[in-house]
Amino acid sequence: MNANLKKRGAWIAGIVAVLALVPVVAGSFTVSLLNDIGIGALVALGLVMLTGVGGATSFGQAAFVGIAAYATAWLTTTQGMSPWIGLLFALLLTGLSALAIGMLTLRLGGHFLPLSTIAWGLSIAMLFGNVDALGRHTGLSNIPALQVAGWSLADPRAMYYLIWVVVGLACLFSHNLLQSRPGRAIRGLRGGATLLASVGADAYRVRLSLFVTAALFAGLAGWLYAHMNRFVSPSPFDVRASIEYLLMAVAGGLGQLAGALVGAALVLVLKNGLQDVLPMLTQRAGQLEAVAFAALFILLLHFARGGVMGLLRRWTHRRGAPQGPSRHEAAPVEPLANRTLPARGSPVLSVNGAVKRFGGLVAVNDVSFDVKAGEIVGLIGPNGAGKSTMFNLLTCTLPMSAGQVRFLEHDIAGLPQRQVARLGLARTFQHVKLRPRMSLLDNVALGAHSRTRSGILKAGLRLDRTEESQILQEAQRQLDRIGLGDRAHELAGSLPLGTQRILEIARALAADPVLLVLDEPAAGLRRKEKMALGDLLRKLREEGVTILIVEHDMDFVMKLVDRLVVMNFGSKLVEGVPSAVRADERVQAAYLGSVV
Numbered sequence: 001m002n003a004n005l006k007k008r009g010a011w012i013a014g015i016v017a018v019l020a021l022v023p024v025v026a027g028s029f030t031v032s033l034l035n036d037i038g039i040g041a042l043v044a045l046g047l048v049m050l051t052g053v054g055g056a057t058s059f060g061q062a063a064f065v066g067i068a069a070y071a072t073a074w075l076t077t078t079q080g081m082s083p084w085i086g087l088l089f090a091l092l093l094t095g096l097s098a099l100a101i102g103m104l105t106l107r108l109g110g111h112f113l114p115l116s117t118i119a120w121g122l123s124i125a126m127l128f129g130n131v132d133a134l135g136r137h138t139g140l141s142n143i144p145a146l147q148v149a150g151w152s153l154a155d156p157r158a159m160y161y162l163i164w165v166v167v168g169l170a171c172l173f174s175h176n177l178l179q180s181r182p183g184r185a186i187r188g189l190r191g192g193a194t195l196l197a198s199v200g201a202d203a204y205r206v207r208l209s210l211f212v213t214a215a216l217f218a219g220l221a222g223w224l225y226a227h228m229n230r231f232v233s234p235s236p237f238d239v240r241a242s243i244e245y246l247l248m249a250v251a252g253g254l255g256q257l258a259g260a261l262v263g264a265a266l267v268l269v270l271k272n273g274l275q276d277v278l279p280m281l282t283q284r285a286g287q288l289e290a291v292a293f294a295a296l297f298i299l300l301l302h303f304a305r306g307g308v309m310g311l312l313r314r315w316t317h318r319r320g321a322p323q324g325p326s327r328h329e330a331a332p333v334e335p336l337a338n339r340t341l342p343a344r345g346s347p348v349l350s351v352n353g354a355v356k357r358f359g360g361l362v363a364v365n366d367v368s369f370d371v372k373a374g375e376i377v378g379l380i381g382p383n384g385a386g387k388s389t390m391f392n393l394l395t396c397t398l399p400m401s402a403g404q405v406r407f408l409e410h411d412i413a414g415l416p417q418r419q420v421a422r423l424g425l426a427r428t429f430q431h432v433k434l435r436p437r438m439s440l441l442d443n444v445a446l447g448a449h450s451r452t453r454s455g456i457l458k459a460g461l462r463l464d465r466t467e468e469s470q471i472l473q474e475a476q477r478q479l480d481r482i483g484l485g486d487r488a489h490e491l492a493g494s495l496p497l498g499t500q501r502i503l504e505i506a507r508a509l510a511a512d513p514v515l516l517v518l519d520e521p522a523a524g525l526r527r528k529e530k531m532a533l534g535d536l537l538r539k540l541r542e543e544g545v546t547i548l549i550v551e552h553d554m555d556f557v558m559k560l561v562d563r564l565v566v567m568n569f570g571s572k573l574v575e576g577v578p579s580a581v582r583a584d585e586r587v588q589a590a591y592l593g594s595v596v
């Protein structure tokens with residue numbers, strides 16, 4: 001890791017040095033091109049985060065650039081205000097528009113979100129062209145140049161430094177953000193709302209805050225654009241421009257922040273090249289340019305989905321990227337605060353008359369049972385008995401048709417899943433929900449979401465470092481607890497499926513739960529791994545964690561649990577200690593053919 005960091009530091013220092021020298025040696029054409037690239041990169045950076053990391057595609061990002069550009073243009077030309085007040089106004093307006101648009105559209109699933117982004121992109125650009133105060137299609141001109149401490153930035157060479165300092169800071173902000181509590185939630189978005197809810201996070205709010213952040217990056221770009229060109233008109237902010245920004249992000253690589261820089265450079269250099277070459281070939285250069293870009297898009301999607309950075313990464317990996325130490329090592333910090341666990345034997349969970357109907361099918365039919373603090377209770381039954389459905393009812397993943405569930409002193413039936421998680425009920429999934437491209441450490445750290453508070457601004461500005469150290473220390477501790485402590489920096493996707501289930505337990509433990517509910521944790525484990533899992537669960541019981549386990553493997557359950565609840569055809573069949581359940585004729589009949 002250290003060698004890696006040094007190498008990366010050297011690269012960044014080199015790039016900064018070259019960028020700083022450019023205006024001294026290059027001609028004004030190159031400087032203007034680099035200014036455009038910087039502004040494009042800023043927008044694309046937001047898109048890498050929104051689309052690449054968060055999984056929400058926006059075809060309307062240029063509209064946010066436009067809102068900011070017009071906001072500062074209007075304020076500085078018609079109202080005679082300072083461009084710095086223009087900056088505040090531009091960001092405020094962009095942020096509020098993004099908030100409003102996001103609230104209207106981000107709940108839309110599937111293809112509806114990208115479609116609605118096209119709609120707002122079109123309508124905002126149309127608005128610019130039709131409002132008298134914004135100069136209609138002629139736009140607004142005579143926008144003042146920026147002044148920094150008495151220095152005019154009217155010269156593109158001066159503007160160049162401001163633009164690239166802003167781009168650098170935005171990259172730093174984004175980098176910090178991704179390595180933080182809110183960043184992990186953002187990276188978790190692609191895992192689905194249920195995954196985030198299971199750690200107490202609200203996927204909609206995470207997506208909304210990411211959307212506003214990406215829009216603010218675009219807004220910053222718009223402000224720079226307006227004071228660089230000193231003139232705004234509607235066309236640079238239409239849907240065509242939005243697609244160009246998206247193309248930058250895709251071409252550079254949606255997987256990495258640097259993709260935004262590389263992509264912006266690639267697209268704008270290519271565009272300039274085409275504008276030089278195409279007119280020699282045809283009279284209709286404008287249309288051909290669009291065709292050339294469409295072709296580039298299709299080629300990329302076919303051959304290099306990861307963009308230029310994706311190709312580079314594959315290439316360096318083939319050469320064998322250096323492997324660092326795999327533990328998270330850091331100076332010890334004060335641990336995160338723990339919940340007080342209820343006294344052994346006091347009621348933790350109480351299910352009363354639970355019913356779940358799917359249309360005509362009654363999957364869970366009037367089931368009642370209790371779980372007391374410090375117990376391991378097994379929920380078993382043949383396939384289709386309704387165990388998973390019961391599991392979803394008591395974690396509030398599915399709404400109940402009738403009945404009550406009490407968890408500690410709360411009636412939780414009908415609460416959103418994330419609130420139940422926050423009360424101290426942590427779960428794992430029968431179909432593993434990990435983020436395969438995140439490290440083991442990050443996956444487990446995601447579990448501590450509800451115990452911590454830092455938001456996007458704090459994380460981006462690195463004001464969250466104390467809490468972040470606490471989170472990572474906690475994640476490492478949980479990894480040690482499950483025996484994967486020496487693989488903290490490996491990717492979760494590289495683990496075998498059985499081990500991924502165990503990793504989910506560590507993530508659940510990072511939430512410091514009162515009750516741990518596990519759906520078939522032993523599935524896919526080998527015998528030795530099952531024994532280790534059994535030992536782990538017994539150890540947790542000793543530490544006071546209460547466990548409810550839904551399991552198929554009878555042998556495994558019988559040796560582990562204090563009590564069993566057996567379900568069959570949606571109803572509770574018997575309840576009791578393992579030996580009594582094993583001897584019960586009804587259970588044997590229900591499991592006929594399988595070994596009990």
Ligand code: ADP
Nearest residue numbers: 358361363381382383384385386387388389390
């Ligand atoms: P188990 O986990 O014990 O194998 P499940 O709870 O998955 O059983 O399923 C119980 C019954 O409910 C099955 O008959 C199953 O087909 C049905 N079922 C489960 N989920 C749904 C659903 N979302 N829609 C309709 N039927 C369902």
Ligand code: MG
Nearest residue numbers: 387388389430
């Ligand atoms: Mg099941």
